[in-house]
Amino acid sequence: MNAAADKIREILGQSENVVVIGGLNVMRESGLNGVRAEHIAYDIEQEYGYSNDEIVSSMFFSRRVDTFYDYYKKIILNKELEITPVHEAMYKLQQDGKLDAIITRTVYSLYRKAGCEDVIEMHGSVEENRCPVCGKEFDSEYIRQAKGIPVCDVCQIPLRPGFTLLGEMVDNGKMTMSSNAVAEADVLLIVGASLTAPVCQHLIKYYTGEYMIVINTEEKTGDEKADYRVYGNLSQIMTYVTDY
Ligand SMILES: [Zn+2]
Structure with a gap:
């Protein structure tokens, strides 16, 4: 693949205390829109007459529950919930005794469907x-x-709904569990998110381990803080780096 991918594979092969932050691009690779569906914001406004962020707010849910559920069914549950090789790679890491926790704000429980344990779903689940x-x-x-x-x-x-709406607080217990997991990790593996994504920005403050790794679809500003980075198809990269 490339030298960075080889180095990441070597690091994962030797590590026993990896914590993963799984971002929205992992979910996008499986074709799912997510709660806010930022990438189709314009189409949503055209169809519903409200912005995506309005519809998924707690205020909107209490006032227009019918429209909210129409959006939930059509936009959030836009296709079958299927795991990808990224989720399978995480399961392998965990089976090999390397992965301590997966932290994500995606809401489809795909890591759990792949068999993973210790998944912290910051924003809940569908x-x-x-x-x-x-x-x-x-x-x-x-x-x-x-x-x-x-x-x-x-x-x-x-x-x-099983997930956090805009305007609602993120569960404090989950926040604490996540920051504790990151604080205790030797390797922080960030997949499908940039370092400036809100959850990452907050959590990496707690990180004191050896290697911070970013695997994402494309380079984002701020990624240079990571020790190793690889960009491209997440499924291909994750399959490669977990074949240690
Ligand atoms: Zn009841």
Whole structure:
């Protein structure tokens, strides 16, 4: 591949304490839009008459739950939730006893679907929609299949989405777990995000380990802080660097 990829492969081969921050580009590679769907913001405004950020706000959810769920089904759940070789590579790292935690703000639980444990989903998950009355949980398939607004099958009350809405606080416990994991890591592997992405910017302040690695689709400003960087197809790169 290239010299940096070879060095990363060597580092991963020798490490036992890697923490991964998984960014939005991992999800994009599987064709999913994400909650905010920034890349199709214009189309969303044309179709809905509201901006993407308005629709996924807590204010909008309480006022226009029907439009919110239309967006949830069509835009957020725009296709089948399928894992990619990136998620498989993370599973391999973990099986080999190298990976301590995966931190992500993506909401599709694809790392968990690949079999990974210790996944910290900072912004929650589409698999954990909840009844605000009885607390029963409903997965993404239940949302997809619902006619109109998905309601609790016991209480008949509209469900709360399983992910954080704009204007809501990120779970403090998850924030602490993430910063602790980063603080204890020897290798910080950032995949599909730039160092200036909000979650990264916050978390790398806690990092005191040996190597910081960035693997992303393209170079971003600020990446030069990393010790090693590789750009290109994430699935190809991750498969290569975990073949130590
Ligand atoms: Zn209920």
